[in-house]
Amino acid sequence: MVVEAFFWRNRAQPPEEIEKLPNLLLLSGPPSCGKTSLLFQFAFNVAISLTNSTTSKVFFICNRHKLDSKPPFLSQGIDASSDVFNRIQMKYVNDDEDINKYFAAFHLYDVLPAAVIIDDFGDFFDNRICQERHCNPRGRDLAMVRSLALCHNAITYANQKGSCKLLLSDTYHGDSPRLHFIYKKWIPSILTIKEGDEGGSFILKDKSSSGTQNPERTKVAKYSIALQYLLLERIVEDQTG
Template identity: 70%
Template sequence: MMVEMFFWKGNNLLQQFENYSNLLLLSGPPSSGKTSLLFQFAFNIAAHDSNSTNPNVLFICNRHRLDFKPPFLSQGIDPSSNVFHRIRIKYVNDEEDIRNYFAAFHLHDKLPDAVVIDDFGDLFDNRVCQQRYSNPRGRDLAMVKSLALCHNAINYANQKGSCKLLLSDTHTHQGDSPRFHFIYKKWIPTTFTIKEGDISGSFILKGRSYSRTDNTATGSMKAAKYSIALQYLVFDGLVNNDQIE
């Protein structure tokens, strides 16, 4: 898995999306460009399948958040590109909407090539989940149940074709991060983590794969430097992980 898939490569699109892990997590602090990276990933997947005339990427998000803070595009992308017609946006309010969608995933006439969910952890309200499950750890239970549905749905899709699931979350960088990390590692084998760079507005994106059986890291990848400048997502180049530890 390469971090370049979150950035626009012009006509030199990566040609081996099918070799990537099917379940991915993008983790980063607030205001680090996660939504922009997710949308660029969705655009790259849609552009990769240039022969498709139907929407083949589903971008799931909260409508209010997307309207309040829309994603920035990479320089060089034509805002009128037909690729955008192959990205469908689905608005959700909470974890119940997510479960309903994935529970009926196998009933869809056309399965997407990718499903992208922005701010996945924010869909799980702690108080609502505690009441729903009559358990003080209701939020954890709700997340596990939803991730299990996501996992089964993506596995089903990959028996018929190719489908990726990419989630983003901010909670892995907050006080309850160890618990969130543990839950995600059980279901998501590849995680991309964002850290702030040494200059304001710059960031570093690192990737790592984990074993589902014992949560140990199985491999690391190159890291990417990027920035959010002049309302653009700017790719500043690749670096080796050992250069930024």
């Protein structure tokens, strides 16, 4: 169910399916694998499922310069002028302090969002600035832990009032995602992206097996970015672990 939430299959997911998704998720993958497009599709899927569209919103947090230079691609079949996009509110931030301010004020909001999505979460933590701020060579790790704890507490509070999902994305280089040991403490559901066998194709895998009865069985989606579209090729059960 988790993997499906990142794609459009010519129908809206029922609200009850969205509510069953884990409250905290991480999408982790290499550069240029379509993470922002997947996040935006997730935002659209949550937004279209909202029954009270006049008040509920999905917040998409990102760096404006990065988004403008590399905008997300939509799935085929989605109208770019759809009113659903009015339920997605863009919030542009520059660093981790901006993120912390947003979540620190969560309890003051009259209407809590249905979902908060942060694109390239790790990129908001400048290594040198974090080291100076914490007077520690591992200042970036400490700053990330602080922000993740704040995010976790805010989303826990929100889910005492209703349903609110938090989705982060992170970019890793090479075969070993270095920061997963930090994320795992706060984010129970982690999805990873790897390059597929064919050029331009990618594999999205739910590493957490959340919601499945068999912990050895996971959902795998094969997709590509082509002709300025996010294209889902297939979703299958994967029992390789």
